[in-house]
Amino acid sequence: MAATTKFELKLGMATREAFGKALVALGKENRDVVVCDADLSKSTFTSLFHNEFPDRFFSCGIAEANMVAIGAGLAYAGKIPFVASFSSFVMNKGFEQLRCAVAYPGVNLKAVGTHSGISIGEDGPSQMSIEETALACSLPGFIVLSPADEVSTMALIRAAGHHVGPVFARTGRMKAPIIYSADQKFEMGKAIQLIDGSDVTIMATGLLVAESIRAQETLAAEGISARVIDFHTIKPLDRDIIRKAAAETGAIVVAEEHLVDGGLGVRIAQVVAETHPCVMEFVGLTGYAESATPEQLLDKYGMLARDVAAAARKVLARKPK
Amino acid sequence: MQQQQKSLDELTVMAKRVRRAIIEMIGAAGSGHPGGSLSAVEVLLTLYFRTMRHDPANPKWKDRDRFILSKGHASPVLYAVMAEAGYCPADKLNTFRKLGSMYQGHPDVRFFPALEASTGSLGEGVSLALGMALAARLDGSPARSYAMLGDGEIQEGQVWEGAMFAGYHKIDNVVAIVDSNRIQLDGFVKDIMEIEPIVDKWRSFGWHVIDVDGHNLAALDAAFQEAAATNGKPTAIIARTIKGKGVSFMENNPKFHGTAPTPDEVKRALQELQ
Known part of the structure; x- marks a missing residue:
């Protein structure tokens, strides 16, 4: 019997916008919260913080390496810096500083990337961040967040601000379907089971959470009971929920708008191998995309409910009887 | 209690002691960077004394001035000077680069929490100092930040990202010191990637x-007094130095950028530094 939970997926704000709003709320709560941006504040929505707290906002120009290390200096001196840019720039151009000035000494800096994944659309691959989960997770001590909707973004950015230690969060450009009610509780490192199921588990993050919920509905109509779990935290992984899903459903699909290499899927596969081995399939990217509308790209590069459902059928065919 | 000032005569005596410590540390470790440590001795002694x-008994004093060794490979001079100031044991300096030592190859706050930053990847120190200076400015603190760079180091692009930021934002509680000893690992700076005119650049x-x-x-x-009295602008001090200063066979010798002296060379160097 398939799950009966019915999700009505209404479009909410983009997770980048929710990040901007969460920053303002944090800024009101704690005057040590400061923000650095690299000439993209209108796109990252740190402009909201800038408007509210001009003294605590630092425009770094188009110079991400310096921005990240200035953030580290602010953190060394007791501030709680959020440094933001497009994911592809803050992570790739700031990586060496995130490594040597942040991860290695373990300073209390939060890096937030917006415009993650291919769903940014027309700007094309130079602006599309599809490697940053791999890079962020490679940094010892970092918590890596990947919220799916505005509610989880607001809550997790707040949690990041209260956590002492480095955090990276990836957010998206597109308006994102609302998954959660306003009273949902979130804890970094604790994945959330959205729908129970017994035949297969779909583990998703970011935009793919909504697609996975839709895929579950398709599968339910075919008599397949799929569990759906939102991994809003990619590091540290919720090992218990993974082990339980592997043991109880015996088949796992992981879906993410990121390269399969080094992504959530391979990280989950490690936990599955260590706890309760089972068959797995991966929905993700295998290379660089191109310019087009977000809808066309998500279709062409296999990031839709249809693709998640197909992976679920495939993994079920491989599941030992 | 805040660090007491020392007279210039006292510092002249201390400089010899620090140079001997540098040679002994690197000699005992069998690896390290003597040349750029020896060139920076007077700058660090002036800053620290x-x-x-700053207050060696209270290294996390909120309003302290901060020193960041951006050229982290010169860690021996930093450790030796901080030992003189009382931050750390002088009799353990010879554990430099050995397992578990607080005196790591490059400055590492995990092992030596009184350090202001972990460094070693060149180009980051000015940015770190700027972040600390911005924090002081926000808090209305008199704290000033000092970052020391190598002259080869300023080939790193991030240095100029930071320089542009500081100039634009008029961060006048930051000082960058360039240890201009004209030598980097592969040879003379002018033969690798000339960085003159340094003064005009800054x-x-x-x-x-x-x-x-x-x-x-x-x-x-x-x-440094002139820097402190300069309002509305960051200050860069171009310190013209001699790489390997104080040891005849190390002076101006690119070999001793990153090569430890042999036991015999240690002996000869220490004799010269009596």
């Missing part, structure tokens, strides 16, 4: 620039 407001980024003999304690003392 004349210029900076000036064009909006910095007040002081060109000074980096081994002249009185001149350095005056330069």
Whole structure:
């Protein structure tokens, strides 16, 4: 019997916008919260913080390496810096500083990337961040967040601000379907089971959470009971929920708008191998995309409910009887 | 209690002791960077015993001035000077680069929490100092930040991102010191990637620039006073130094950028530094 939970997926704000709003709320709560941006504040929505707290906002120009290390200096001196840019720039151009000035000494800096994944659309691959989960997770001590909707973004950015230690969060450009009610509780490192199921588990993050919920509905109509779990935290992984899903459903699909290499899927596969081995399939990217509308790209590069459902059928065919 | 100032005569004596410590540490470790440690001795002594407001008994004092060794490979001079100031045991300096030592190859706050930053990847120190200076500015603190760079190091692009930021934002509680000893790992700076005219470069980024003999304690003392009195601009002090200063066979010798002296060379160097 398939799950009966019915999700009505209404479009909410983009997770980048929710990040901007969460920053303002944090800024009101704690005057040590400061923000650095690299000439993209209108796109990252740190402009909201800038408007509210001009003294605590630092425009770094188009110079991400310096921005990240200035953030580290602010953190060394007791501030709680959020440094933001497009994911592809803050992570790739700031990586060496995130490594040597942040991860290695373990300073209390939060890096937030917006415009993650291919769903940014027309700007094309130079602006599309599809490697940053791999890079962020490679940094010892970092918590890596990947919220799916505005509610989880607001809550997790707040949690990041209260956590002492480095955090990276990836957010998206597109308006994102609302998954959660306003009273949902979130804890970094604790994945959330959205729908129970017994035949297969779909583990998703970011935009793919909504697609996975839709895929579950398709599968339910075919008599397949799929569990759906939102991994809003990619590091540290919720090992218990993974082990339980592997043991109880015996088949796992992981879906993410990121390269399969080094992504959530391979990280989950490690936990599955260590706890309760089972068959797995991966929905993700295998290379660089191109310019087009977000809808066309998500279709062409296999990031839709249809693709998640197909992976679920495939993994079920491989599941030992 | 805040660090007491030392006279220039006292610092002249201390400089010899610090140089001996550098040679002994690197000799005992069998690896390390003597040349750029020896060139920076007077700058660090001036900062720690004349210029900076700091308290070795209370290293996390919120309003302290901060020193960041951006050229982290010169860690021996930092450790030896901090030992003189009382931050760390002088009798353990010879554990440098050995397992579990607080005296890691490059400065590491995990092992030595009184350090202001972990460094070693070149180009980051000015940015770190700027972040600390911004925090002080927000808090209305008198704290100033000092970052020391190598002259080869300023080939790193991030240095100029930071320089541009500081000039534009008029961060006048930051001082960058360039240890201009004219040698980097592969040879003379002019033969690798010339960085002159250094003074013009910093000036064009909006910095007040002081060109000074980096081994002249009185001149350095005056330069840091001038920096502190400079409002509305960051200051860059171009300290003209001699790589390997104080040991005849190391002076101006690119070999001793990153090569430890042999036991015999240690002996000869220590004799020269009596």
